[in-house]
């Protein structure tokens with residue numbers, strides 16, 4: 001069993017006070033952006049304000065904010081850099097969540113964000129929360145260690161695996177649009193599949209999951225499956241409607257044509273059955289992309 005949920009039909013109300021670590025990143029900014037609309041009070045702490053490896057600083061933040069939920073968005077997320085900085089990745093992604101989980105035990109529910117990179121990436125079918133982890137990169141191994149350290153701490157927790165995030169901050173969609181704007185020909189891999197996910201949609205779903213009392217492990221990602229090429233093409237198509245040069249060329253290539261330091265999963269599609277049972281469904285990634293670009297155009301974080 002991947003987790004539990006309170007099945008009572010009572011009205012779902014999310015715990016009110018959230019403390020976000022790693023709040024300067026995409027997901028943290030999105031949750032801070034939508035929090036007021038969703039009726040939660042969210043307090044963000046960036047890396048500079050709170051290091052997840054610093055148990056004393058975490059204890060002081062818990063005293064100061066008395067949160068019901070701590071959302072851990074802190075991570076080293078550059079997959080290729082993790083191959084070189086393995087010890088640091090293991091500290092931040094592997095040990096940091098454990099430091100946080102031990103501090104939260106008995107005081108707040110910890111929602112820890114993990115990734116499809118902990119799973120085998122070559123199965124040709126969506127994988128649910130029960131699938132046996134088998135990471136194929138240093139990033140994936142460090143994130144799996146993070147999940148294990150949260151479980152070992154024994155406090156109330158929810159580990160949410162998500163994938164292919166785009167939101168406020170550097171991300172694939174922004175990189176593609178910037179390259180297209182410079183008139184570059186874009187070579188984008190078409191043989192890796194996943195679920196592109198807007199951090200704004202994920203932030204809303206996290207609040208729903210907390211309101212449902214979900215615990216254990218839960219996959220949350222946008223509906224639909226795409227290749228990086230599909231996502232790039234969709235981003236450029238949307239971009240041209242917003243004034244981007246319409247003669248942009250996006251060329252599909254194989255992973256073998258663009259070697260990278262870290263091995264990538266080829267089919268890394270999260271199974272969303274448990275989320276659906278909880279009544280949580282994120283929008284399709286194409287609608288999420290439109291909503292994200294609209295938010296960016298208006299200077300909103302989510």
Ligand SMILES: NC(=O)c1ccc[n+]([C@@H]2O[C@H](COP(=O)([O-])OP(=O)(O)OC[C@H]3O[C@@H](n4cnc5c(N)ncnc54)[C@H](OP(=O)(O)O)[C@@H]3O)[C@@H](O)[C@H]2O)c1
Nearest residue numbers: 022024025026027047051052074075077115162163164165
């Ligand atoms: N991005 C994706 O495609 C993706 C996909 C699946 C899962 N996830 C997971 O989702 C979570 C959020 O991702 P994101 O895209 O929002 O990441 P992000 O934009 O890279 O933000 C991560 C934040 O963590 C901070 N950080 C790094 N080390 C820290 C430390 N020791 N203590 C406190 N903060 C620290 C970083 O600050 P500095 O930059 O200042 O160091 C950064 O602001 C992460 O757990 C990630 O592994 C991401």
